[in-house]
Amino acid sequence: MGETTNKEKAQKQSWFTGLKAEFKKIIWPDQKTLTRQTVAVIATSLVVGLIIALLDFIIQYGVSFLVNFSF
Numbered sequence: 001m002g003e004t005t006n007k008e009k010a011q012k013q014s015w016f017t018g019l020k021a022e023f024k025k026i027i028w029p030d031q032k033t034l035t036r037q038t039v040a041v042i043a044t045s046l047v048v049g050l051i052i053a054l055l056d057f058i059i060q061y062g063v064s065f066l067v068n069f070s071f
Contacts, residue, residue, distance in 0.1 A: 028035070
């Protein structure tokens with residue numbers, strides 16, 4: 001039983017050491033790149049939102065036209 005406790009402690013410390021090593025490999029973007037990517041995400045979100053709103057309006061109009069359509 002004492003052996004498993006030692007192995008668990010070694011694994012946790014090894015895991016944290018590996019995590020620390022991986023964080024050192026991260027390359028953070030500079031402010032210019034971050035700004036451009038943020039603007040791109042916001043612009044894309046707005047365009048997709050407008051497309052979805054337009055499709056919703058068209059489908060809503062079409063369904064209400066079909067429901068009120070009488071022979």
